[in-house]
Amino acid sequence: MTVTSNPEQLIPETPPNWRKYFSFSTDHKVIGIQYIVTAFFFFLLAGVFAMIMRGELITPEPDLLDRTVYNGLYTMHGTIMLFGWTFPVLSGFANYLVPLMIGARDMAFPRLNAAAFWMIPVVGILLILSFLVPGGPAQSGWWAYPPQSLQNPTGNLINGQFIWLLAVAISGVSSIMGALNIVTTIVRMRAPGMGWFKTPAFVWTVLAAQLIQLYGLPALTAGAVMLLCDLSVGTAFFDPAQGGDPVLFQHFFWFYSHPAVYVMVLPVFGIFSEVFPVYARKPLFGYKIVAVSSLIITGLSGIVWVHHMFASGTPGWMRIVFMASTMLISVPTGIKVFAWVGTIWGGKLRLDTPMLFALGGLINFVFAGITGIMLSSVPIDIHVNNTYFVVGHFHYVLYGTIAFGIFAGIYHWFPKMTGKMYYEGLGKLHFYLTFAGTALNFLPMHPLGLMGMPRRVASYDPEFAFWNVLASLGGFLLGISTIPFILNMVSSWTSGKPAGNNPWKAIGLEWLVSSPPEHENFEEIPIVIAEPYGYGKDEKLTENLGG
Amino acid sequence: MTSLDPTLNQEKLTQSSQVAHKHEEEDNRMLGFIIFLLSESVIFLSFFAGYIVYKTTAVDWLPPGVSGLEIREPAINTVILVSSSFVIYIAERFLHKENLWGFRIFWLLTMVMGSYFLYGQAVEWQGLEFGFTSGVFGGIFYLLTGFHGLHVLTGVLLQAIMLIRSFLPNNYAGGQFGVESTSLFWHFVDVIWIVLFILIYVWQ
Numbered sequence: 001m002t003v004t005s006n007p008e009q010l011i012p013e014t015p016p017n018w019r020k021y022f023s024f025s026t027d028h029k030v031i032g033i034q035y036i037v038t039a040f041f042f043f044l045l046a047g048v049f050a051m052i053m054r055g056e057l058i059t060p061e062p063d064l065l066d067r068t069v070y071n072g073l074y075t076m077h078g079t080i081m082l083f084g085w086t087f088p089v090l091s092g093f094a095n096y097l098v099p100l101m102i103g104a105r106d107m108a109f110p111r112l113n114a115a116a117f118w119m120i121p122v123v124g125i126l127l128i129l130s131f132l133v134p135g136g137p138a139q140s141g142w143w144a145y146p147p148q149s150l151q152n153p154t155g156n157l158i159n160g161q162f163i164w165l166l167a168v169a170i171s172g173v174s175s176i177m178g179a180l181n182i183v184t185t186i187v188r189m190r191a192p193g194m195g196w197f198k199t200p201a202f203v204w205t206v207l208a209a210q211l212i213q214l215y216g217l218p219a220l221t222a223g224a225v226m227l228l229c230d231l232s233v234g235t236a237f238f239d240p241a242q243g244g245d246p247v248l249f250q251h252f253f254w255f256y257s258h259p260a261v262y263v264m265v266l267p268v269f270g271i272f273s274e275v276f277p278v279y280a281r282k283p284l285f286g287y288k289i290v291a292v293s294s295l296i297i298t299g300l301s302g303i304v305w306v307h308h309m310f311a312s313g314t315p316g317w318m319r320i321v322f323m324a325s326t327m328l329i330s331v332p333t334g335i336k337v338f339a340w341v342g343t344i345w346g347g348k349l350r351l352d353t354p355m356l357f358a359l360g361g362l363i364n365f366v367f368a369g370i371t372g373i374m375l376s377s378v379p380i381d382i383h384v385n386n387t388y389f390v391v392g393h394f395h396y397v398l399y400g401t402i403a404f405g406i407f408a409g410i411y412h413w414f415p416k417m418t419g420k421m422y423y424e425g426l427g428k429l430h431f432y433l434t435f436a437g438t439a440l441n442f443l444p445m446h447p448l449g450l451m452g453m454p455r456r457v458a459s460y461d462p463e464f465a466f467w468n469v470l471a472s473l474g475g476f477l478l479g480i481s482t483i484p485f486i487l488n489m490v491s492s493w494t495s496g497k498p499a500g501n502n503p504w505k506a507i508g509l510e511w512l513v514s515s516p517p518e519h520e521n522f523e524e525i526p527i528v529i530a531e532p533y534g535y536g537k538d539e540k541l542t543e544n545l546g547g
Numbered sequence: 548m549t550s551l552d553p554t555l556n557q558e559k560l561t562q563s564s565q566v567a568h569k570h571e572e573e574d575n576r577m578l579g580f581i582i583f584l585l586s587e588s589v590i591f592l593s594f595f596a597g598y599i600v601y602k603t604t605a606v607d608w609l610p611p612g613v614s615g616l617e618i619r620e621p622a623i624n625t626v627i628l629v630s631s632s633f634v635i636y637i638a639e640r641f642l643h644k645e646n647l648w649g650f651r652i653f654w655l656l657t658m659v660m661g662s663y664f665l666y667g668q669a670v671e672w673q674g675l676e677f678g679f680t681s682g683v684f685g686g687i688f689y690l691l692t693g694f695h696g697l698h699v700l701t702g703v704l705l706q707a708i709m710l711i712r713s714f715l716p717n718n719y720a721g722g723q724f725g726v727e728s729t730s731l732f733w734h735f736v737d738v739i740w741i742v743l744f745i746l747i748y749v750w751q
């Protein structure tokens with residue numbers, strides 16, 4: 001295959017070998033992998049923090065760590081898991097897959113794309129460095145509520161909280177740059193013939209998620225700017241002692257951070273929607289409704305944020321309104337679950353690793369959905385607010401669903417990205433360890449919460465010891481589960497068997513090109529003539545490239 | 548294809564597809580820029596929302612010793628900024644008609660008006676008897692006017708770049724995205740100011 005050189009392109013050549021992953025490449029595939037690998041580095045780092053916390057929590061006494069160190073650890077664990085792992089890894093998938101799935105040669109703005117990526121290591125390094133400043137890293141949790149986040153015991157301008165805000169701001173700029181790039185790409189660069197209802201569900205979910213970034217993130221930025229002013233130059237926005245309003249920060253924060261949950265979970269829904277049809281050999285059930293329901297979630301998720309503040313002195317009428325909107329948003333989500341079950345139902349299931357992770361993720365998600373609906377009802381939330389019930393619930397979403405979906409995606413597209421096949425045995429081992437670890441780690445948190453154990457504490461009443469020991473063992477199991485994963489990735493990438501263009505016999509534009517795809521993906525831009533997921537139908541996907 | 552000379556045809560094709568490609572890229576960039584502005588406007592909306600919450604719930608809104616904001620100078624400033632939106636529009640029209648000097652003159656006039664606005668803002672700040680640490684009011688006042696002022700400054704700088712670029716040969720062969728987006732940005736800054744003016748100065 002010859003790559004025609006375009007004289008107009010001012011874009012620097014990408015180095016040919018592994019070194020390209022350390023260069024300012026503008027190829028969306030290189031950037032996608034850069035995002036994913038960087039993100040996994042942060043996953044491991046934040047995972048180590050989690051292990052240390054679980055080590056502390058295995059006994060009721062605060063014997064391992066100082067309390068302030070524990071505060072710093074959960075803050076950094078939460079922040080790095082979200083801004084260093086989940087967001088970047090999903091940006092990586094969007095980057096890698098969207099142009100391939102829509103039949104484009106690259107993203108709309110390749111250089112902007114590279115710039116957005118290179119901010120992520122900066123974010124990570126800043127957060128790590130904050131351990132070294134006097135007073136240590138930020139300690140006010142991943143949500144940085146004032147007045148805790150306004151305390152500055154060292155009195156230095158450069159303190160942990162300051163660096164935290166800086167890092168979050170840079171990550172926000174990077175996300176906005178990424179979002180406008182992805183949205184423009186999806187809206188304008190779909191291949192000829194690919195109308196909206198021929199566009200894969202994953203692309204829909206990415207679009208829906210990135211639209212949320214665009215309307216939500218600026219609100220958080222506004223709140224962060226004001227918090228930064230309070231912290232550094234002495235304004236009074238959120239400082240109750242000077243007439244400020246700390247609850248206003250909570251509004252800014254949750255106006256973004258509830259939808260942010262959908263930014264993270266929507267692309268995972270997209271991965272589920274891509275994976276199930278392949279391994280069940282059936283079209284995605286209710287594809288069009290699944291596609292549109294993503295955008296409905298985008299809209300609804302902008303009007304539910306106050307459910308995080310039921311316990312913050314919110315007036316009664318507001319509680320009712322937001323309780324109702326929260327229950328409403330579970331409808332489009334429920335539709336998706338229904339569609340996946342419909343897809344699997346009666347199919348000839350092939351239980352390869354991607355499918356196992358997708359199924360496991362679906363099971364965990366249903367469970368998380370049940371506890372979520374419980375939490376959205378005001379009477380229950382008032383009771384368990386700030387307990388381990390909440391921690392259990394959101395880890396079932398973040399680990400049980402999102403991490404599972406990401407692993408499903410990694411295994412599913414690994415052959416495409418690297419051209420190599422992973423080792424199925426190690427993959428399955430990874431799955432079983434992860435599934436068991438998740439249950440053992442996060443299920444006990446629910447009874448703990450109902451018994452009243454508060455979150456964010458390094459020590460607890462001995463009556464909670466039993467469940468905490470189980471949770472800690474589960475945590476260590478999750479730590480162990482990453483070993484077969486890393487082994488598998490490294491050894492398969494370097495010395496796995498060649499995978500071929502389409503090892504899963506999947507239908508989709510990305511499976512029509514070589515593995516890994518050439519520099520500009522398609523020698524000839526595909527002309528799409530069929531809906532996606534034509535499993536069991538005897539039809540061609542494209543006019544010119546077959547499929 | 549009915550052409551007898553396939554190579555010639557091929558050449559024509561690549562040429563026209565290159566032009567089409569250019570156009571497409573311009574359109575992409577415009578869409579990207581509009582999305583950016585929409586997103587940016589949410590920051591302002593959030594500040595505005597914060598302002599409204601503070602103003603309607605505060606116990607002591609104005610700092611002690613302050614009775615209100617002088618509205619005359621800011622009103623003049625408003626008129627100037629709003630008119631500059633029309634001036635920049637005329638400049639853009641001239642460029643479309645490929646009248647470069649007409650473009651430059653009106654473009655420069657916009658810059659002068661924008662700079663005057665910044666000057667007026669600075670003078671106003673200097674005359675105020677409260678600072679950004681004077682309670683919530685002082686903070687949000689300086690935050691809003693300062694953040695908006697930064698946008699005005701950015702606008703003027705962008706305009707300066709476009710003005711310089713207009714002297715480079717062959718500059719608009721590849722389209723006028725730079726000028727169009729700068730102008731759009733200017734309208735955006737203008738609209739934000741109108742809301743800001745009503746919130747802070749009119750609604751006292």
Ligand code: HEM
Binds near residue numbers: 075077455
């Ligand atoms: C090995 C797996 C994990 C373990 C053992 C673990 C454990 C923990 C523990 C012990 C806490 C602190 C609870 C408290 O003291 O209140 C915590 C908080 C948190 N975790 Fe994890 N976690 C894991 C994975 C994840 C993942 C994958 C994510 C996100 C993608 C995540 C996001 C968070 C967040 C956002 C918090 C809240 C931090 C805060 O309170 O500000 N965790 N986790």
Ligand SMILES: [Cu+2]
Binds near residue numbers: 257258259307308
């Ligand atoms: Cu929420």
